[in-house]
Amino acid sequence: MGLLERCEELFKTSNLYEVLGTTKEATEADIRRSYYKVSLKVHPDRAPEDPQATEKFQVLGKLYVVLSDKEQRAVYDEQGTVDEESDALSQDRCWEEYWRLLYPKITLQDILEFEKKYKGSDEERQDVIQLYVQHQGDMDAIMVSAMCSSQDDEPRLCAIIQAAIDSGDVASFPAFARESAKKKRARRKRADREREEAEEMQKEMGLGDEDDSLAMMLQQRQKSREQNFNSFLSDLEAKYAKKTPKSQKAKRGKK
Structure with a gap:
């Protein structure tokens, strides 16, 4: 067959x-x-x-x-x-x-190096704008989906979106332009709660250095946002996978 x-x-x-x-x-x-x-x-x-x-x-x-x-x-x-x-x-x-x-396995060091290059890059800008359009300006969905981002990155991501709106690259969605202060506070509270839970887990496990802190952040993100965390790793592995090994070309002349 x-x-x-x-x-x-x-x-x-x-x-x-x-x-x-x-x-x-x-x-x-x-x-x-x-x-x-x-x-x-x-x-x-x-x-x-x-x-x-x-x-x-x-x-x-x-x-x-x-x-x-x-x-x-x-x-x-x-x-x-x-x-x-x-x-x-x-x-x-x-x-x-x-x-x-x-698709070699992604290590913690790979994630650290990727995050350093990704933040502030044109690639990040394009991804953020794509998420903005995909979620029609819903910052709750955008913040959950944005790679390598925490609540502290929200002002920076909002600035990227606003610049794209001002330049006419994307439309101004009401969900973004008219987001209520109440919704913003609720998002901040959720983020603070997740951070506190992650810090508690760090203390319980005796972790403290930068790599361990990131590991805890990723574990916490996996716990609370498993689908998006797995999607992040999938995108990272697929995006930076090795080039396809060259196979021998299809034979010619077959009918």
Whole structure:
């Protein structure tokens, strides 16, 4: 059974982009990020209750090989077919090793270094503006979703958003422009409460240096905002994953 047929059987669609939850217009980085997130959900170690998890994981690996190779992707986009006899798909490969080669585990030091470069960067500005538009100016949702941010960063993030509004880059949403003082106080209280809980945990565990403090902050964030914390790590791993290992090109002349 070919790759497209296996996708139909396991994911209820033979469209490779739909399997990843993306579109034909997706960039290489988008494909890599989407593959990571979908493969993470069906990873055999994370979905032991799914009897088809291993098969899904393997099929996703082959799918990614096709879409991450410019020539193979071009053929699929134009003809809607994949070269099943290409070396990349036909060779016997350990897809777990391939996946881990693409996505090495993120360490605390990686997060520290990323945070140092990320804050104040143009990349952060673009991400904040994207969150602003996505959540239509709801600062509660923006602050929960913004990477590497705490309540202390709110004035800075608001300034980024306001500058984008003033320049005409984005519209002014009422949720942002007319946010009540009561809602702002409630957000501050929640943040203060989370900080106090994290500090209590630090004292109980005898932690104090900068790295340990960050570790506690991340643990607290995972406890109270698990979905967004996991999303942050997923984005970080997918975004800064190693480049796709070059596979041998699809064989030419097949019909």
